[in-house]
Amino acid sequence: MYCAPSDKEEPMEKFTKLTGTAAPMPLVNIDTDMIIPKVFLKSIQRTGFGKNLFDEMRYNRDGSEIPDFVLNKPQYRDAEILVAGDNFGCGSSREHAPWALKDFGIKCVISTSFADIFYNNCFKNGILPIVLPQEDVDKLMDDAERGANAKLTIDLENQTIQGPDGGTITFEVDAFKKHCLMEGLDDIGLTMAKEASIDSFEAKAAQERPWV
Amino acid sequence: MSPKTLYDKIWDAHVAHEAEDGTSLLYIDRHLVHEVTSPQAFEGLRMAGRKVRAPEKTIAVPDHNVPTTPDRVNGIDNPESRIQVEALDKNAKEFGVHYYPVSDVRQGIVHIVGPEQGWTLPGMTVVCGDSHTATHGAFGALAHGIGTSEVEHVLATQTLIQKKSKNMKVEITGKLRPGVTAKDITLSVIGETGTAGGTGYVIEYCGEAIRDLSMEGRMTVCNMAIEGGARAGLIAPDETTFTYIKGRPHAPKGAQWEAALTWWKTLFSDDDAHWDKVITIKGEDIAPVVTWGTSPEDVLPITAKVPAPEDFKGGKVDAAKRSLDYMGLKPGQPLTEIEIDTVFIGSCTNGRIEDLRAAAEILKGKKIKDGMRAMVVPGSGLVRAQAEEEGLADIFKEAGFEWRMAGCSMCLAMNPDQLSEGERCASTSNRNFEGRQGYKGRTHLVSPAMAAAAAVTGHLTDVREMM
Numbered sequence: 001m002y003c004a005p006s007d008k009e010e011p012m013e014k015f016t017k018l019t020g021t022a023a024p025m026p027l028v029n030i031d032t033d034m035i036i037p038k039v040f041l042k043s044i045q046r047t048g049f050g051k052n053l054f055d056e057m058r059y060n061r062d063g064s065e066i067p068d069f070v071l072n073k074p075q076y077r078d079a080e081i082l083v084a085g086d087n088f089g090c091g092s093s094r095e096h097a098p099w100a101l102k103d104f105g106i107k108c109v110i111s112t113s114f115a116d117i118f119y120n121n122c123f124k125n126g127i128l129p130i131v132l133p134q135e136d137v138d139k140l141m142d143d144a145e146r147g148a149n150a151k152l153t154i155d156l157e158n159q160t161i162q163g164p165d166g167g168t169i170t171f172e173v174d175a176f177k178k179h180c181l182m183e184g185l186d187d188i189g190l191t192m193a194k195e196a197s198i199d200s201f202e203a204k205a206a207q208e209r210p211w212v
Numbered sequence: 213m214s215p216k217t218l219y220d221k222i223w224d225a226h227v228a229h230e231a232e233d234g235t236s237l238l239y240i241d242r243h244l245v246h247e248v249t250s251p252q253a254f255e256g257l258r259m260a261g262r263k264v265r266a267p268e269k270t271i272a273v274p275d276h277n278v279p280t281t282p283d284r285v286n287g288i289d290n291p292e293s294r295i296q297v298e299a300l301d302k303n304a305k306e307f308g309v310h311y312y313p314v315s316d317v318r319q320g321i322v323h324i325v326g327p328e329q330g331w332t333l334p335g336m337t338v339v340c341g342d343s344h345t346a347t348h349g350a351f352g353a354l355a356h357g358i359g360t361s362e363v364e365h366v367l368a369t370q371t372l373i374q375k376k377s378k379n380m381k382v383e384i385t386g387k388l389r390p391g392v393t394a395k396d397i398t399l400s401v402i403g404e405t406g407t408a409g410g411t412g413y414v415i416e417y418c419g420e421a422i423r424d425l426s427m428e429g430r431m432t433v434c435n436m437a438i439e440g441g442a443r444a445g446l447i448a449p450d451e452t453t454f455t456y457i458k459g460r461p462h463a464p465k466g467a468q469w470e471a472a473l474t475w476w477k478t479l480f481s482d483d484d485a486h487w488d489k490v491i492t493i494k495g496e497d498i499a500p501v502v503t504w505g506t507s508p509e510d511v512l513p514i515t516a517k518v519p520a521p522e523d524f525k526g527g528k529v530d531a532a533k534r535s536l537d538y539m540g541l542k543p544g545q546p547l548t549e550i551e552i553d554t555v556f557i558g559s560c561t562n563g564r565i566e567d568l569r570a571a572a573e574i575l576k577g578k579k580i581k582d583g584m585r586a587m588v589v590p591g592s593g594l595v596r597a598q599a600e601e602e603g604l605a606d607i608f609k610e611a612g613f614e615w616r617m618a619g620c621s622m623c624l625a626m627n628p629d630q631l632s633e634g635e636r637c638a639s640t641s642n643r644n645f646e647g648r649q650g651y652k653g654r655t656h657l658v659s660p661a662m663a664a665a666a667a668v669t670g671h672l673t674d675v676r677e678m679m
Binding site: 026027028029031033034037038039041042043044045046056061085086087090091092093094095098113114115116117120121124125174175176187188190191192194195197198201202205209210211212 | 227228229233235237239248251252265269276290292296299333336341357359361364369370373375412438441442464528633646648
């Protein structure tokens, strides 16, 4: 099995089990420009984006909060889970989107589908994106509407979501990605351990395609 | 041997390691880097004491933040933008990667500079911390966007951890009608599949209408594969591709050119290759299109009317309501009656020489509507120079357009080129998301010719009436 210690500035937090409030965001096609508008991409850090998460939906131009926005409502201010409409995270490749979610405190996003790059970016930052069929997302959206009275428990090891009424939903996740998330592993360390494979590939490719 | 798609062939040629579950280390031939998604990656290398494994395969250029006014050579006013660009200057030097600074005439949008300089070649794997890396698929290269953690991974290891996507074929048959361009093809495909229709797939575009496109047009088509949710878009290389590449600064030469050509000619999907999904659109059925909403899937022919939320199903009903409200539009309004304040011609979708020619063709001898703000931002310094040489710059300037320096500019408005609140723009860029071109700005995506037509009339216009 792949194994190596994490060596980022700070080791990635392990994701095993999470019990938290889920915020409902039924809108479809929530794009990464909505998650973190480009004016906040000018930082050269990985942290500090949480206050600008969903900035244009969350604040008025004068900086005051828009009370109707879900994460401004008292029962969702500490949400750790998002239940969202189809195709969450579409658009730009900006990793600032998962950085902003993480910095705010969101550790899990549930939807019927995710954009490819965003989905991968989540795993690199200790966030678990869960893909479920529409009927399961509808059910969890209903639970989420009930706010803090209806916490969800996400059990990554057993790949289950337990709702407030005792019902259990199972989900699929790639075994390698699951392992990295549960152990808080850093990909670069894992790949460095296979340097010999890269060396031999590079030597072979240089013979076959010397123009590259 | 079992028949393969083009994607299968490129994939197989780049797997450096494969685990039992199919998780692979894919070797990366070209890594393109810009200033917004790379500083944290370089910092990560520095913290861990790592080097860039293949600096000779890594190409950096600042594009997202750079101002497009000529005074930019004196420095960038916005302190945060300046810090980001300066960080790239420093990182490129420290890690020894190829670099085109703002002062270099070859500077421009990374996805225009790569092909222009001959860095992008058929059969390569190309990545960049930018979703529009799909552009390079026009050469028959497997090209896609990655996040910053993956940028760091590629810098350190020259590989990516990947699982293979599924194969989708998008065939555009027959000929396009006059006034219909590559932009109309790519938007029409997204209109058909939706923005999640390509999720989990690599798309290969094929068919007579695709074959007939120039390299510029093919890049426009592949550029927006990501807007359809696909990991990448591909077009098999052919004589058009080889002619474009030959003689470019980093293209192979002499015996290497011949060897490369021999391999490149094997890069096509075998007749009986397996496709997980197939979409066919008749070229003749494609009209000049515009977007009406805030998702690239909100595409309609210019002759249509603004739709009503009830025309949709599921979650799209509420999304359409929100879009119409944001865009300030009413159901039933003819699209040609939508008045425009600003026209933006540029971006990695439509900032190449052919795009400027198409727009100039419409603008020749005409003036933009009074009060219209119109700007052309060439995709690179070399596109700009060529347009000046061909007299296109004069046509734009005489029509009333601002003639800018190269960069991403108003496509994502990270530099000073932004829409103000409520301002409505006909734009040749790739995203009409809320706030994309400026806070509460309203974007209608169109082809360069359609953008030019709107600049003249002051409203969204069927370009065929001006041809």
